[in-house]
Structure formats: structure tokens, C-alpha cells
Amino acid sequence: WRRRSRHFLRRDNAVAGLTETPTVGQPLWLLAELTYQCPLHCVFCYNPTQHARIQDEMSTAQWVDVMQQARKLGAAQLGFSGGEPLLRDDLEELVQEAHRLGYYTNLITSGVGLTPTRAQKLKDAGLDHVQLSFQDSTKELNDFLSHTKTFELKQRVARLIKQHDWPMVMNCVLHRHNLPHVGKIIEMAVALEAEYLELANTQYYGWAWINRDHLMPTREELQEAEAVVNRFRAEQEGKTGPRTRVLFVVPDYFEERPKACMNGWGAVFLSIAPDGLAMPCHNARDLPGLQLPNVKDTSIAEIWQRSNAFNAFRGDSWMKAPCRTCDERHKDFGGCRCQAFLITGDATEADPVCSKSPHHEKVVQLVKQAPTRRSIPIVFRSDAESRLLHAEPSA
Numbered sequence: 148w149r150r151r152s153r154h155f156l157r158r159d160n161a162v163a164g165l166t167e168t169p170t171v172g173q174p175l176w177l178l179a180e181l182t183y184q185c186p187l188h189c190v191f192c193y194n195p196t197q198h199a200r201i202q203d204e205m206s207t208a209q210w211v212d213v214m215q216q217a218r219k220l221g222a223a224q225l226g227f228s229g230g231e232p233l234l235r236d237d238l239e240e241l242v243q244e245a246h247r248l249g250y251y252t253n254l255i256t257s258g259v260g261l262t263p264t265r266a267q268k269l270k271d272a273g274l275d276h277v278q279l280s281f282q283d284s285t286k287e288l289n290d291f292l293s294h295t296k297t298f299e300l301k302q303r304v305a306r307l308i309k310q311h312d313w314p315m316v317m318n319c320v321l322h323r324h325n326l327p328h329v330g331k332i333i334e335m336a337v338a339l340e341a342e343y344l345e346l347a348n349t350q351y352y353g354w355a356w357i358n359r360d361h362l363m364p365t366r367e368e369l370q371e372a373e374a375v376v377n378r379f380r381a382e383q384e385g386k387t388g389p390r391t392r393v394l395f396v397v398p399d400y401f402e403e404r405p406k407a408c409m410n411g412w413g414a415v416f417l418s419i420a421p422d423g424l425a426m427p428c429h430n431a432r433d434l435p436g437l438q439l440p441n442v443k444d445t446s447i448a449e450i451w452q453r454s455n456a457f458n459a460f461r462g463d464s465w466m467k468a469p470c471r472t473c474d475e476r477h478k479d480f481g482g483c484r485c486q487a488f489l490i491t492g493d494a495t496e497a498d499p500v501c502s503k504s505p506h507h508e509k510v511v512q513l514v515k516q517a518p519t520r521r522s523i524p525i526v527f528r529s530d531a532e533s534r535l536l537h538a539e540p541s542a
């Protein structure tokens with residue numbers, strides 16, 4: 148992946164919110180968030196909590212235009228996501244166009260809506276890969292956390308995916324409720340013949356940020372789960388034939404150094420929201436003062452190369468101490484901007500997950516205090532809750 152460590156913004160040429168930056172890589176990974184609508188109500192959903200206020204979903208023609216422009220700029224991987232992308236009845240048409248353009252396409256789905264008929268249509272359209280989410284290995288917890296009766300449906304969908312010869316990533320978000328079930332979750336993934344099982348410990352954005360006290364595990368719970376994963380990996384070594392590879396994504400809050408979020412801001416990742424907002428990461432809508440551009444009125448090339456939002460945290464000229472002089476700044480790029488904002492109130496701060504951050508103690512306290520704060524109600528993602536959380540103040 149090509150990435151320059153320093154970008155020179157020619158601010159003297161700035162016009163109407165745009166600046167010039169001559170040295171920018173390619174948006175290799177395009178995430179098309181087709182809709183924020185979703186039949187599930189997951190308590191850890193990373194979608195913006197204001198999703199119910201976001202209207203004006205883009206049309207088929209607008210999405211096709213986005214895919215064409217991004218492909219010309221070098222995008223090669225295309226994820227169809229949401230919300231639930233299967234709620235769009237033009238999904239097959241979009242997949243077909245993406246396939247014609249030469250993208251490697253991935254459907255990121257809860258499974259709801261993937262009927263045998265639609266699966267065949269998506270296969271015919273050229274869909275390459277499917278990522279199916281589960282909430283747990285038990286019906287009870289799966290259905291509780293998603294506030295739906297979807298466990299058995301997901302099992303049927305997993306079989307359908309294999310019948311159509313798609314490589315399957317099974318994704319399960321981990322937290323204190325299902326960490327003790329990791330062994331069973333792995334067994335389920337093996338039984339359903341998933342090529343990959345992504346055990347993604349909850350990252351605290353969107354609805355997960357609101358519910359963090361309910362989701363936060365202890366360090367011991369994490370270590371036990373990781374030991375189960377390592378035992379499974381050791382048993383797999385040397386085995387021949389089809390195998391399930393397990394990815395265990397460690398939660399930031401228990402680390403001493405931050406992740407290189409998005410592989411660097413505006414480096415390779417381009418996310419387009421249902422209303423056409425273009426973002427360097429799917430949580431950027433919540434960062435204040437970014438002036439995110441919209442593909443409905445600005446070309447992808449202009450957005451990617453010259454918009455203030457995409458240039459805001461490229462390179463290292465924006466960094467404060469301790470990142471500015473840190474010898475790891477070109478490895479982790481200062482960590483996650485959204486996490487820095489959520490925890491410190493300032494997106495230009497070092498990610499407080501880093502032990503060098505003056506705000507690191509806030510992360511330590513968030514972990515420590517979680518068990519004492521579980522009397523607050525858990526909030527299931529829903530349109531009603533979204534409206535409640537973002538109600539306009541009455542005059």
C-alpha cells in the first residue's frame with residue numbers, strides 16, 4: 148500500500164473549503180454504506196447514533212457513478228455494507244456493475260434478507276465474498292443482543308453461502324457477555340465451514356460507546372478467551388484440508404499503544420454513507436468541524452485529493468505532543484481520531500489508548516469503572532432511541 152508520511156497542503160490556494168495536496172495515495176478500499184436501515188437492534192452497532200435523522204439515501208445511478216469514479220482513482224476492494232445492504236432492492240444491480248468494473252466485492256450482512264432467490268441473483272451478478280455476522284453461539288444471547296429472533300435464520304444463511312461457493316468470513320463482536328463462549332463460537336464457525344472467523348472485540352463507537360459499561364470485559368476474561376483461540380490455532384497447525392482461520396482483534400482499551408486506525412487517515416480507505424457523505428472512516432460524521440464533503444455535489448477525485456476533511460489528519464503536520472516527536476508516529480499515525488475525540492473531546496489529541504498520552508488515565512478509568520455503572524439501562528439500537536438521543540432542543 149502506497150502511503151506518504153508527509154503531505155504539504157498549499158493553503159495559499161485554498162478555495163471554498165478545498166486545499167491542494169499533491170502527494171496522496173489511492174483509495175484502495177471503498178466502503179459503500181448503502182443504507183443505515185437495519186432489521187437488527189444490536190447494542191454494539193458502530194453506525195452513528197443519529198442514523199434515524201439521516202435521510203436522502205442515494206439512488207442506484209448515484210452509487211454507480213461513485214463506484215465508477217472510485218475505480219478510476221484506483222479502488223480495488225468494494226464492501227457493500229450498512230445497516231443491512233440487503234434492504235436495498237438494487238443490490239444485485241450494484242454488485243453486477245461493481246463486478247463489471249473489476250472490483251473484488253464483499254457483502255457485509257446480518258443475513259436477514261438473503262433468500263435462496265437473492266443468493267442466486269447475487270451469484271449471477273458476480274459477488275465474490277460474504278461476511279456474515281453472528282452475535283453469539285447460543286440462540287438466547289444472539290437473539291437478546293440483536294433484539295430479534297435471527298439465530299436460526301443465520302445458520303440457514305451460512306449454509307446457503309457455502310452452497311453458492313462463496314468464501315465466508317463469520318464475524319462475531321466480542322464483549323463480556325459472549326467472551327466465555329469463544330470456544331463454542333469457534334466450533335460453530337468450523338461446523339458451518341467458514342474460511343475465516345473474525346472475533347472482533349468491541350470497539351467503543353456509536354451505540355457501543357453508549358453501552359460501553361455493559362459491554363466492557365475484564366482483562367482476565369479477555370486473556371481466557373485469547374488462550375482458547377491460541378489453543379485452537381495450535382491444534383490446527385499441520386492439519387491438511389479445509390480450515391477455519393481465526394482472527395482475534397484485541398480491544399484498544401486494554402492496549403498500551405493505539406491501532407493504526409484505517410491504516411492512516413485518508414491513506415487507503417474511503418467510506419461513503421447512505422446520504423452521500425464521504426468519510427475517511429465510517430465514524431467521522433461524529434467529529435465536529437470537519438466539513439465532510441458529499442459525493443452528490445463533489446467529485447471523488449476532488450474529495451480524496453483536495454478536501455479539507457480528507458487532508459485534516461494526513462501525514463504528521465497536524466500532530467500535537469507527544470505524537471509530534473514520537474518515533475512510532477509513522478507506524479500508528481497517532482491512533483484513532485474518533486477515539487481521541489470521544490475520550491478527550493479533541494480529535495487532534497493522541498489516541499488516549501497510548502500510554503504516552505496525557506489522557507491515558509481516562510481509558511484506564513473507563514475500564515475500571517464499568518462494573519460499577521451497570522445499573523444504567525442498556526440501549527438497543529432503534530429509530531426511536533436515535534430520535535430521542537438527538538432530539539432538537541425545544542424552543
Ligand code: FES
Pocket residue numbers: 408409428429430431482483484485486
Ligand atoms: Fe474514525 Fe478511527 S474510527 S479514525
